[in-house]
Amino acid sequence: MTCMNSETRRARALQKASGGVATTDGEKNQQIFFVLFGVPAEQVSRYSRSRMRGLTLIETIVYIAVFSLTMVAIADAVQQFYKTNRYVFEQVNQIDSARKGIALLVDGLRKATYSESGSYPIEAAADNSITFYDDYDNDGTVERVRYFLSGTDFARGIIEPSGSPAMYTGPETITTAAHYVRNVEQSVNIFKYYDTNGALMSSPFSLIAIRYVQVNLIVNVNPQTRPNEFSLRSSAAIRNIKSNL
Numbered sequence: 001m002t003c004m005n006s007e008t009r010r011a012r013a014l015q016k017a018s019g020g021v022a023t024t025d026g027e028k029n030q031q032i033f034f035v036l037f038g039v040p041a042e043q044v045s046r047y048s049r050s051r052m053r054g055l056t057l058i059e060t061i062v063y064i065a066v067f068s069l070t071m072v073a074i075a076d077a078v079q080q081f082y083k084t085n086r087y088v089f090e091q092v093n094q095i096d097s098a099r100k101g102i103a104l105l106v107d108g109l110r111k112a113t114y115s116e117s118g119s120y121p122i123e124a125a126a127d128n129s130i131t132f133y134d135d136y137d138n139d140g141t142v143e144r145v146r147y148f149l150s151g152t153d154f155a156r157g158i159i160e161p162s163g164s165p166a167m168y169t170g171p172e173t174i175t176t177a178a179h180y181v182r183n184v185e186q187s188v189n190i191f192k193y194y195d196t197n198g199a200l201m202s203s204p205f206s207l208i209a210i211r212y213v214q215v216n217l218i219v220n221v222n223p224q225t226r227p228n229e230f231s232l233r234s235s236a237a238i239r240n241i242k243s244n245l
Helices: 002-017 025-036 041-053 057-110
Strands: 122-126 129-134 143-150 153-159 173-178 191-194 212-219 230-237
Touching (some): 057 153, 057 173, 057 212
Antiparallel strands (some): 153 173
16 A cells, blocks of 8 residues: 555656656656655656747757858958968968079089089079089089079079080970069079179179079069068079189
8 A cells, every 4th residue: 555655656756757748667767766766746747848849840940040150250251361371372382482492503503513514514504593513403414404584483404415415405495493573573593603702793793703692582473562672582602623722
């Protein structure tokens, strides 16, 4: 009798807590747990109804709309970031490319040597161009190497020797060592030459007196926007004709 009274009281409490709504066995167990541990019937009823009710159509639409607006805002922010910083990224890439071009130039100047026909290591020198002889591709043959400014490109021209005796009359293979070079716009010469005494030379340059060359390349993808110009500087002593400065 006592057991039946206990079960009856618990069933009535469960029915009261659940608001008279039929529940599954799992939900009944949860509600029994709440009742036994003193959770107010109002909270049990509210929990049970929310579990059964789920999301309404209006709530689902609102959640989807909020999510969509958030994603649109994020996409727009990313797009604006890349648009604002596009020149910065491109500037970094061009500076890196110019740095590699200057490294090849300086390495070639240091190794400049007499041509296959016996010509002097430096063939021509000007404010924004230089021509010399070097085994550029390390194939055991000395090539004619020319660096020059073409518009805003700093270009490299290579001529392989041909014939016997060797001559440099073949086609010149031209590649770009650096883009967006602004030396002319900034009135800054790419090359500076120093003689055997270490004195800065002036144009026209005496080729046999040149012992040391400084290179200054100014790179800027777009002068109308930030970042500003970036200068890459390097230098080379021509070893095969070097004497004490």
